Amino acid sequence: MSGAVPKIRVRGLKKAFGDKIVLDGVDLDVMPGTSMVVIGGSGTGKSVLLKCILGLIEPDEGSIEIDGADLLHMDGKAQTAARARIGMLFQNGALFDSIPVWENVSFALLAQRRVARAGAREKAGEVLGQVGLSPSVGDLSPSELSGGMQKRVGLARAIAAQPEILFFDEPTTGLDPIMGAVIDGLIVDCVKKLGSTAVAITHDMASASRIGDRAAMLHRGKIIWSGPADKLLDSGNDVVDQFTHGRREGPIQMELRR
Amino acid sequence: MTAPLDWLAALGAGAIRVCRIVGSIVLFALSGLSHIVRPPFYGRLFGRAMMEIGYYSLPVVALTALFTGMVLALQSSTGLSRFSAETAMPTLVVLSITRELGPVLAGLMVAGRVGAAMAAEIGTMRVTDQIDALTTLSTAPMKYLVAPRLLAGIVALPLLVVVADILGVFGGFFVATAKLGFNPSTYIATTLSNMQTQDVVSGLVKAGVFGFLIALMGCYHGYNSRGGAQGVGAATTLAVVSASVLILAFDYFLSELFFVR
Known part of the structure; x- marks a missing residue:
């Protein structure tokens, strides 16, 4: 990355629910005007990550910056104003x-x-x-x-409200492939038209490649890989490769068997 | 040897849990009340809640009050005749209705009808992310969902109780004159001469408190519901049960406050 300030910068974000650690030190940068897709299996904390940035869930540790200003250390009014710049499409x-x-x-x-x-x-x-x-x-x-x-x-x-930042939580879940492609197309058009910065979370690889400029994979509470979205199917990371190709055998399954 | 300590630990854990729940309800109530007096105000939502709590509850409250007044006249006539004190019946009916039965029965009826609906609506909004969506759309859920309902509860229930008082007294009058042979003008004169402003006002104050409790329990349990349809169902049950118990408990304390010297 160059010296430009990321639109969204997440550092060391941690969140646990009781004994269950969901986010275990997430670091993520999203540059202005780009679309970031966060992929990961069910229950890996993708939605929790979005909800922490939106202020719907309070993280245990870490920082969340928008345009360089730390959201978690702002007063209530400033937080509300910062979050008014974010639009959100919920899963359902x-x-x-x-x-x-x-x-x-x-x-x-x-x-x-x-x-x-x-x-x-x-x-x-x-x-x-x-x-x-x-x-x-x-x-x-x-x-x-x-x-x-x-x-x-x-x-x-x-x-x-023409937000500067748009979040999409599983935008194609529950839709047929054609409608999924239509929604992805609309998302790309809207983001481009508004010049917004976008973060989408999904486990639909076709959707990820259509929406994202860059992609990151969340696994066991951490971002284990990030890179251009068009490299998702050829990332060189065993965990990402297994996930994106939907293989039964691989490190993710080995972890499940333990 | 550890059994008494285990018992003590369980007792302590229970006490802490109760304190936590009571504290959470009190903080929720204070937050809701503070949003009532701070702008922005959602007049349309207040109007909708007034219709829901007040207007649509009118038939059930009216019928309950009417039949309660009728049965009260019938039963008290039997009891009072044993002491040759039938003439006290109009006074007994009007005091019972205005001080106790009007507000309590209206409160219980509204708790069953409206408290459940509130918990179900807000609970469904919770489990379908609609409350989170409100926050992302620059709207405080407490202000948008809770404050209008609390205010409507406080305002609507006394209005319902005015109707309940009138119909309850009318029910007693109808049975007394049509069935028990009372003279209509004597009945009305006795009722009016023995009814004091404090009897009616105390009933209306009780109604305002009950309305607040019903809305508070409906909103609190709905707002904190979790876990899909089952969670919403549990929230609905809890809202009705807790509102009903609180109405009866507060009825006692308010009666102590108003009438015991």
């Missing part, structure tokens, strides 16, 4: 059932008072258009949408 969409789609999409804009309620509906229609949905979808309830549409609405909600 996490749309609010009690309000219509248009209100879900414009939620952050209304919360940050960047748009009046009267103009929010129109703005939501515009953002829905960016993710390939008709503005009329805005009048529906989230429960009336298919899984793919819910992901698109979740993406629209994440990008509506």
Whole structure:
């Protein structure tokens, strides 16, 4: 890396739940305007890592910097302001059932008072258009949408406030391969259009190679490999190779057998 | 030899657990109350909670109060006749309804109907990451989800109890005049002359406290639910049971406060 300040810099991040150590000293740099994909098996702490950066879980140790400012040592207001610059697409969409789609999409804009309620509906229609949905979808309830549409609405909600940083938690989980590719394409377009820095966590290799500029693998609470996303299938690391190629035999399975 | 120590350790662990739960509920309540008075205010959510707690609970509270007033007149007539004190029946009915039965029965009915719904709604939001999503969208979940419901509980339940008081007294009046041969104007005059402002006000204050407790238990158990559908189910049960027990316990303490000198 050059001397440029990473947009997101994580150092020595540790988190345990009781006796179970989930993150055991994670170091991660994400440079401005790039997309980082974090891969790893189920239960390796990928979502916990994202939630620590978002402030949804308090880490036990370590530092999390955004543009060089340590999030964990800011006062409450500064933390809230820093985190308002982050948009998040949750694994299951996490749309609010009690309000219509248009209100879900414009939620952050209304919360940050960047748009009046009267103009929010129109703005939501515009953002829905960016993710390939008709503005009329805005009048529906989230429960009336298919899984793919819910992901698109979740993406629209994440990008509506034009965040500097976007997080994607398993963006293609539960979708068919075509819809998965559509969602990946939308993510790439949105990130490029907004000029945002993106972090996606996934165990879908096709999705990882489509979304990421760079990739990192989280294993046993640590980042064990990072490099260009197009090197994922040819990383030279036994653990990464086994994971990306989905082989039964290899160091990960050997650990399971112990 | 270690058995007494084990017993003592278990007792201590239990006491610590109880203190932890009580402390957690008190901190949750204080946080919720502090968000009620600090902007931004979510008027629409408060209105929705008022409809949910107040308007939609009106039929069940009204019917409960009406039939309670009727059965109270019927039963007290039997009891009082043994002492040739039937004329005290209007006073007994109005005091029982306004001081105790109106607020307590309305509280228990609302706890069953609304406390469960609140815990289920907020619990589902918790297990489907909607509460985390609120935080990422620059919105404090305590302010958005909890504060409007707490305020609505405090405001709506006294309004329901006003209706319950009127219908409960009317139920007693109806049975007394239609079935037990009371003179209507005498019944009304006795009721009004023996009812004091403090009887009604104390009932309404109790109702405000019960409304707060119902909303607090619904929000607290929903907010802290874990583990999918089973966790939400457990939160719902806990919300109703704990609100009901707290209503009865606080009813005693508030009665001590208002009426024992």
